[in-house]
Amino acid sequence: MSLQSFLQFLLLLLYISSINGFSVNPSAKESSSVIHFKMIHRHAPELLGEKKLTHYDRIQELLHADKLRMNILSHKRKLRATSSRRELQGDGTSFSFPLLSGESTGTASYYVPFRVGTPAQEFLLLVDTGSDLTWMNCRFRCNENNIGSHCSNPKDHNLTKRAFYPENSQTFRTVPCNSTLCQQGFLNLNSNPEMCPTPNSPCSYDYPYASTEVAQGVYAYESVTVKLNNGVEKQIPDMLIGCTREWNDSYGMGKADGIFGLGFNSHGFVSNIYKNFQGKFSYCLMDQYNTKNLSNYLTFGNRNPQEMPPNMQYAVLGTIGDHFGVTVEGIYVDGVKLNISDEVWNIEKGGGMMVDSGFSLTAWVPVAYDPIIAALENPLKGKFTSVKFEGFDSCFKVPQNNNNATMYESLVPKFEIQFLSGVRLKPAVRTYFIDVDDTGVKCFGFNRAPEGDASGSSISILGNIMQQNHMWEFDILGDRLGFAPSSCSLLA
Known part of the structure; x- marks a missing residue:
């Protein structure tokens, strides 16, 4: 398929998604030029705490995590064909997330604080340009519409982990399992359309990593709260998230509550946000041997010229x-x-x-x-x-x-x-x-x-x-x- 044909296909998919009642793009224009997600060096005191890792410990955990990740990527590559990106125009706005390095927690990735729901609940997610779904640990209450889906009851709640509680959010909206999105559109995100006990049951996923099912949960649309470069907080509505009931901790996620996927699936965070923010995102990864307590940012949109x-x-x-x-x-x-x-x-x-x-x-x-x-x-x-x-x-x-x-x-x-x-x-x-x-x-x-x-x-x-x-x-x-x-x- 040519690039032009693929772009036309994606635009058609967006149209079909919208007429089915699901907006895959923010409906409101942002009013500022930059959004910052704070990014903190992996050896910063607020991350390191009392934990001390030798070089040997760190490298062995790093090798373990990389081996698992290589299996994940190899598995996904066998399942998916090469895709391209949509051609959309931006309006010049931008924002950033604080990015926290995860080395001190035994992982090799970087963290961002991520605020989701109304009112906002905050989580710590691993930044991952190789993942296409943004998800967090979640406690989705079971009812007559979602029996058989990946839901949980209060007695199942793991109080040792931070979790998103959808019943406390005014803007949480699940995707029905009989919808076109669940049956077709989310297949590349590993939807499980055959798990559909009732037409209005939430669309569920079994997100595979290598030969195991690491993340299991349901899809939903939610508001994400970001801070613009002028300090004003902004809610971005209708962002697709994964509400994950459980995952395999052997993936080595450390203190993370989930994954911030920066891959470019047509339903992912980046493809649904970048058109309003100059069509770009950026980050700067600090020296792993730098022991200074420095902060940095994952930024959506144009950075200030003095930062580049x-x-x-x-x-x-x-x-x-x-x-x-x-x-x-x-x-x-x-x-x-x-x-x-x-x-x-x-x-x-x-x-x-x-x-x-x-x-x-x-x-x-x-x-x-x-x-x-x-x-x-x-x-x-x-x-x-x-x-x-x-x-x-x-x-x-x-x-x-x-x-x-x-x-x-x-x-x-x-x-x-x-x-x-x-x-x-x-x-x-x-x-x-x-x-x-x-x-x-x-x-x-x-x-x-x-x-x-x-x-x-x-x-x-x-x-x-x-x-x-x-x-x-x-x-x-x-x-x-x-x-x-x-x-x-x-x-x-």
Whole structure:
């Protein structure tokens, strides 16, 4: 299907959805230019609290979470075909969420406080550009219309977790299971249309992660409260949310109450909000070793010019399923392009590289992983002692002293990724040659992505560690991904 045909299909879907009584876009125009969701560094005292994690503990939990996530993405990729984005116009408004890093809680992702319902109830959600459904822990009361759906009774309430109580909200509205949305429109969001005991029972979902059903609940439309850049609070009505009764805690969500999905499904948060906010969102991920109590923001709309680095570069932005991705033109080590087939990097041919805030390490397709590791580790042999470390293929013992950071970084080959349009990401050495314990062992922080699916396609993933120390702008209307080095300190 051509891009033009797909865009026409999505617009038709929006029309059908609206005449069935379900608005998938906010009906009101925003009155300000920016919305901020506060973003706090992962080592900030308010997140770290009394909990202390060694490098070893953190890395092992990170590897566990990444392994689960890789299974999730592989499973979803088998179920879904590549999709595109709608062509809609914005009116220049924007807003931001505070973004909280989750490293100190044993997860690799970043948190945002998220306010939903009328009056608003606040939750802490994991920011995930690789998920298309926004959901939170929820206690949906059972009644005669939803018996057999994913509802709960008061005796089932888990008081150890924060939960959304729909009966306390004036704007909560479930999606009937006999509706066109449930029977057809939400299939890509893993709706369960056969679970429909009565026509008005809520549409339910079994959101699969790998071979297990992690999130189970019902779909609803609700108001989300955000704070505009002028300090005024604004309610955005009719946002699709998932009211999740239970999930598999082995996913490693730490203190999170749910997922803030930033993927681009036609019913997701981003696709339903971006048209009113300049068609873009952005974030800046701070240095994982920065111990300062800094704040940052996940922003929808145009940031103030003084917040943006002056040297932004732009790559062509595409989609891989519901996820944002880019086509890679080449991998360079110390300025030399590695001999890797161009086909593995091309989105149009089933490859490409996903940009994923929920994944920690960067994963490479097998045909690229081996030459990348070889090119990086060979120059270090004889300079540092090779060691074995669980979960990594290439590790070295680096002598520890207070002044050796500049020295060892100068010995590590410079790694660069060139994207379609010729721009290059030049990550800091410490975001790909990472600490894995407290004794000076450092490893190349890459994973091997699974082999391709039945069609032979496979994808690489740009994880959030290599995204650190950069501003990232997802310009959806402009079909481009902007990035530039940044300390993120201007956004504190």
